[in-house]
Amino acid sequence: MSFPSPIRTSDFEALRDSCGRVINNLRISVTDRCNFRCRYCMPENGMVWMKKSDLLTYEEIDRLARLFADLGVCKIRLTGGEPLMRKDLHRLVKRLAAIPGIGDLALTTNGYFLEEQANDLIRAGLGRVNVSLDSLDASTFNGLTRRDYYAKVWKGLEIVQGLGVGPIKINVVLIRGVNDDEIGEFGRLARARQYIVRFIEFMPIGLDDDWSSEKVVPAKEVVERLEKEIGTRLQPIERWGRQPADRYVFDDGIGEIGFISSVSEPFCERCNRVRITSDGKLRTCLFSLEETDLKGPLREGSDDEQLKHAILEAVWNKERGHLINRPDFVRPGRTMSQIGG
Numbered sequence: 001m002s003f004p005s006p007i008r009t010s011d012f013e014a015l016r017d018s019c020g021r022v023i024n025n026l027r028i029s030v031t032d033r034c035n036f037r038c039r040y041c042m043p044e045n046g047m048v049w050m051k052k053s054d055l056l057t058y059e060e061i062d063r064l065a066r067l068f069a070d071l072g073v074c075k076i077r078l079t080g081g082e083p084l085m086r087k088d089l090h091r092l093v094k095r096l097a098a099i100p101g102i103g104d105l106a107l108t109t110n111g112y113f114l115e116e117q118a119n120d121l122i123r124a125g126l127g128r129v130n131v132s133l134d135s136l137d138a139s140t141f142n143g144l145t146r147r148d149y150y151a152k153v154w155k156g157l158e159i160v161q162g163l164g165v166g167p168i169k170i171n172v173v174l175i176r177g178v179n180d181d182e183i184g185e186f187g188r189l190a191r192a193r194q195y196i197v198r199f200i201e202f203m204p205i206g207l208d209d210d211w212s213s214e215k216v217v218p219a220k221e222v223v224e225r226l227e228k229e230i231g232t233r234l235q236p237i238e239r240w241g242r243q244p245a246d247r248y249v250f251d252d253g254i255g256e257i258g259f260i261s262s263v264s265e266p267f268c269e270r271c272n273r274v275r276i277t278s279d280g281k282l283r284t285c286l287f288s289l290e291e292t293d294l295k296g297p298l299r300e301g302s303d304d305e306q307l308k309h310a311i312l313e314a315v316w317n318k319e320r321g322h323l324i325n326r327p328d329f330v331r332p333g334r335t336m337s338q339i340g341g
Contacts, residue, residue: 015071017318023072024072025077026065026073027076027273029083030056030089033337035147035149037145039146039210060295062099065096071312074101074104075102075106076104077130078105079107079340081338083108084109084114090120098125105128107126107130109130109132110132110145111132111133111153112149113156114159115155118156130170130198131157131171134179138151140179172198174201175215178215183226184225186199196257197257200260218264219259219261233250234249235251271318280295280298281295284317286339
């Protein structure tokens with residue numbers, strides 16, 4: 001990779017790329033392991049997990065997070081794999097919650113372990129929870145995840161809601177012909193439970209997800225189907241804002257819906273995030289083909305300024321946008337669980 005003229009950390013008041021986008025959102029994957037086998041994420045069999053020694057330690061994650069905070073990052077989200085499979089995750093949450101400047105600490109989970117861990121996580125300082133739930137029908141859920149864990153996920157959701165954490169977001173990967181017949185049910189869920197339901201377009205990641213553009217359900221179509229099913233209009237409350245999701249609310253003010261439309265309406269020009277994989281690679285785009293190793297320099301004794309320099313250079317060269325809709329698009333070689341969801 002070629003870089004521009006040498007970058008000095010003192011030159012930067014904010015973490016910014018060459019397109020002028022300010023990066024203030026960091027997603028940190030803590031493990032590639034998962035107890036689900038979601039069809040769009042990983043194959044049912046044959047996954048080779050990273051060795052524990054290859055994973056960033058909590059101390060290493062804490063150090064990197066502090067460096068990113070020094071450079072202007074104010075939001076951190078813990079992901080996986082399934083992050084709650086990492087032992088004593090509340091210990092890491094407590095560390096990250098204490099970092100000056102981090103005002104938003106969140107978790108994305110499949111929900112399976114929330115029943116046992118939610119209380120410790122919230123006491124440690126976790127602020128928000130997103131739960132991946134692609135179907136409200138147990139049979140469809142089992143088919144998508146290849147696991148019979150539907151009731152367990154709902155128990156976890158109810159416990160989190162009872163603890164007063166909010167707003168709880170439900171992430172729904174929509175796949176035409178698989179779960180798009182539940183659009184109306186998810187709309188009713190948003191209104192009845194006050195969850196924020198976010199519809200995520202099916203994306204081509206990994207090598208075994210059976211993706212095709214025909215299976216993508218665009219946001220415009222979902223809005224029309226929701227309005228027809230619910231019988232009231234959706235009004236935009238934030239479009240092309242600082243979040244990847246376009247946000248809508250029903251006319252009567254009850255029920256928020258979000259759309260993450262990476263395929264049909266890419267938000268690359270307003271992207272404000274980067275990712276660290278569980279083995280310590282910095283990825284500036286979900287669809288990146290290149291990564292910057294941070295774990296190696298960490299373990300070889302690099303000081304903070306050297307690490308910040310590596311971060312600044314990688315972010316400066318962040319891709320202008322992904323190439324999903326172009327014929328020369330090449331999928332990332334890693335599965336979603338290896339990248340960090």
